[in-house]
Amino acid sequence: PTLLAIESSCDDTSAAVVRDGRVLSNVTAGQAVHVEYGGVVPEFASRAHQRNIVPTVAVALQRAGVTAQDIQAVAFTRGPGLIGSLMVGVSFAKAFALARDLPLIEVDHMQAHVLAHFAEPPYPDFPFLCLTVSGGHTQLIVVHDALDQEIIGYTIDDAAGEAFDKSGKLLGLPYPAGPEIDRLAAAGTPVLQFAQPDPGELNFSFSGLKTSILYTLQKKAKEDPGYVRDHLPDICAAVQEAIVSTLIGKLVTAAEQTGLKQVALAGGVSANSALRARLEAEGQQRGWTTFVPRLEYCTDNAAMIGVTANFKYVKALFAGQDVAPAARF
Ligand code: ATP
Numbered sequence: 001p002t003l004l005a006i007e008s009s010c011d012d013t014s015a016a017v018v019r020d021g022r023v024l025s026n027v028t029a030g031q032a033v034h035v036e037y038g039g040v041v042p043e044f045a046s047r048a049h050q051r052n053i054v055p056t057v058a059v060a061l062q063r064a065g066v067t068a069q070d071i072q073a074v075a076f077t078r079g080p081g082l083i084g085s086l087m088v089g090v091s092f093a094k095a096f097a098l099a100r101d102l103p104l105i106e107v108d109h110m111q112a113h114v115l116a117h118f119a120e121p122p123y124p125d126f127p128f129l130c131l132t133v134s135g136g137h138t139q140l141i142v143v144h145d146a147l148d149q150e151i152i153g154y155t156i157d158d159a160a161g162e163a164f165d166k167s168g169k170l171l172g173l174p175y176p177a178g179p180e181i182d183r184l185a186a187a188g189t190p191v192l193q194f195a196q197p198d199p200g201e202l203n204f205s206f207s208g209l210k211t212s213i214l215y216t217l218q219k220k221a222k223e224d225p226g227y228v229r230d231h232l233p234d235i236c237a238a239v240q241e242a243i244v245s246t247l248i249g250k251l252v253t254a255a256e257q258t259g260l261k262q263v264a265l266a267g268g269v270s271a272n273s274a275l276r277a278r279l280e281a282e283g284q285q286r287g288w289t290t291f292v293p294r295l296e297y298c299t300d301n302a303a304m305i306g307v308t309a310n311f312k313y314v315k316a317l318f319a320g321q322d323v324a325p326a327a328r329f
């Protein structure tokens, strides 16, 4: 089938056309408005989605070389995400489907982040292990099958992306700070050590990191007021090391416990160069086959929604016009 997919869960408006599981187009409009506020402002996000959704879909159809008449079903992110943002995508999808009498397919955004691995080859085989690290989630998942995903570990407080962004905020870096920390860390050495609690099992906790950074830097600033300014690359390297080593440590434990040898990363934080390098290194040592999607498919995108919807279409898992967005599942 030829599917139109819509993603609007946070601050990116994205539309894609997916035919028989193959991505024909994937168009994303970002929102610059949030940068000056140091984070996503929900009210601005939904307004920007309203402005962007029609032109984004038009470009997605055009780039795929199809028209509205070629679309056979409409897929959309039902949640989790910002309710006002989700509302725009869900309403658009419903209206498009109603106008053309098409079936609707609702998609779980987190399931889609995992299935982004099927946007282009090489595809992992089922079952595989996936570490999803995004702005709002940190999950270890056994992917038994496309639509059978078992969460075996998760964060009890902040997500990995949030840990990067909040740490960056403490250091005066612009939002989102993750990419900036990655860039600065490349020129630094992790001489400092930031303490992090271990909540046990396969779970994560990142909220203590901010406090540890704050106290460590306050102490340093007493001896040398210019410490942060003069040691930014080293501090970033230490922040990155703290987050990445925690993620990799739990991933290794999960791989040992499940016996899975196919190991995948998903979500925006999988763009992190240290995380990618550590995954490769562990993988070589442990005989894993590793999978990291191209950046376009790691951050929020509609292609992953369309690919997930294709798995649902073949099982005739459709939604009704009464479907409503859900901020949380
Ligand atoms: P969710 O899917 O949980 O609702 P999201 O979709 O908003 O969250 P993503 O777009 O997947 O999140 O990821 C955004 C996060 O990835 C931000 O926190 C950002 O700082 C982080 N990030 C992006 N690039 C890097 C990088 N190179 N190093 C570290 N973090 C990064």
Ligand code: FE
Residues within 6 Å of the ligand: 109, 113, 134, 135, 299, 300
């Ligand atoms: Fe996301």
